[in-house]
Amino acid sequence: MNYIYLLINVGVIFFPLILSFDKKVHFFSKWKFVLPAILITGIVFLIWDLLFVKLNVWSFNPDYIVGIKFFGLPIEEILFFLTVPYACIFIYECLNAYFPGNNLQKYSFSLSNLFLGLCVAMLFFGYNHWYTVINFGFLLVILAYVEYVNVKFRFMYKFYRAYLVSLIPFYVVNGFLTAIPVVIYNDEQNLGFRVGTIPFEDHFYLMGLLLMNIYLYEVFKNNRFKKDLVA
Template identity: 55%
Template sequence: MKFTYLLINFLTIFFPIILSFDKRVQFFKSWKFIFPGLFITGLLFLLWDYIFTIYGVWSFNPDYVIGVYMLNLPLEEILFFVTVPFACIFIYECLNYYVKKDLLKRYSIYINSALFGFSVLMLLLYYDRVYTLITFGLLAVVLLFAEFIIKSSILSRFYLAYLVSLIPFYIVNGILTSIPIVMYNDAENMAFRVGTIPLEDHFYSMAMLMLNIMFFEYFRNRAKAVYE
C-alpha cells in the first residue's frame, strides 16, 4: 500500500500530540523548544541519509511510499526525522514528570564508558562498512561532546527514556524492516540483526535522540535564563 510509510509516521506522532495536552505534563508548552533541535539534527541526519542512498547503504521500497522525493529521499523518510524524535522527547518529558528519582544517575558514567568503548571496538572491526562506520563514529563523538565538553547532566535521564523508547522502536522499525519498506545492504553493515532490525539501527537512533534531547534542554534552559 502506497500510504504505509506515511501511515507509520502519522501513528508515531498521533498519540504524543494528543497526550501533549494532558493537564499534568502539559507537553504542548514545550513544543517551541523542540523544533530548533529537530531542524539542526534533522539536517545532519538527512545529509547522511542522502549519502547512504547514493552509496547503496539502504533504499526504499517504492510499493510503500507515495512517490514524493527530495534528494533521493521519499517524503516519508524526511518526516521520520521529525515524528520519531518528537515522540521520544515526549517519552523523556513524561518520565521526568512521573519518575522523580534519577534512577540511572550513579550508573551514567559506566554506561557512557561502555558505549564509547563498544563504539571504538566496532569502528576498529568494521571500519570498511559505511553504515557501521558512520553510526558508531557519530555516537562516539556525541558521547565525548556530552560528557567532556558540555558536561551534560541529563544523560542518565536520557538513557531511561531511550530504554522505554525501545518499545515503540521495535514496533516501528520492525514494520519498516520486515515488510520491508526500508531495505538494507548488508555489505555496508555488520549483517547482524535483532529480528529484522540491523544492530546499527539501535545506536543510530540513540545518537539521533541524544542530540535532539540535548538541543531540547539547551533551548529550554536558554529561554528560562532570559526570563530569570
C-alpha cells in the first residue's frame, strides 16, 4: 500500500512518455525546452510545498508513501512536479499539433480577466486561509504578468484549451490522492468547499502550475526560434 503515490506518478507519465515519439508531435525533440521549464517551476512549487507543510496546510499519509524524504517532502511529491507538468505540456503540444484551429482565441483575454476577478474575490473572502491566499495570490500575479506585461507572444488561447483537457486526468489523479487520502488537507486553511473529495482551490493550483510551466516553455521555445532565424 505504501507504493500508491509512487504508482500514481508512474501512471501519470507513462503514456505521455511513450507517446513522446509520435511522428506528428515530435515531443521528444522539445525536451530541451520542456525540462528547464519544469525544473524552474518545480523549484518554486517545492518551496511552496515546504511552506505548506510547515503551516499545516496539508500533510502526507505515511501509509501510502515509501518513506524516502528530501527536506521533509516525500520523494513522490517531488516527482509529482516532474510527472504532472510533463503530462500537461504534452497535452498542450498534442492539441496544438492535431487541432491547430482554436476558437478560444477570441475569448482568451476575457477569460483571463474573469479569472483575475475571481482571484481578487477569493483573496477578499478567503483572506484568513493560507491555501486560498497563496494559491489565488500566485495565480493573480502570474496571470496578470502573462496577459498585461508579456506582449512578445500570445499563447493563452492555447493554454486554456490545454487546461480544460487537463482537468480530465486531474479529476482522476487528484480524486485518488484526496479520496484515499494520500494528501491530507487541513480544511481550516482552505475554503472548505470540495468538488467530490477535491478542494476547490486545487483547480486553480493546477492552473497556476500549468501556466508557469507553459509560459516558461514558450519563452524557451520562442527564444530558440528567434536564434534560428538570426542564424
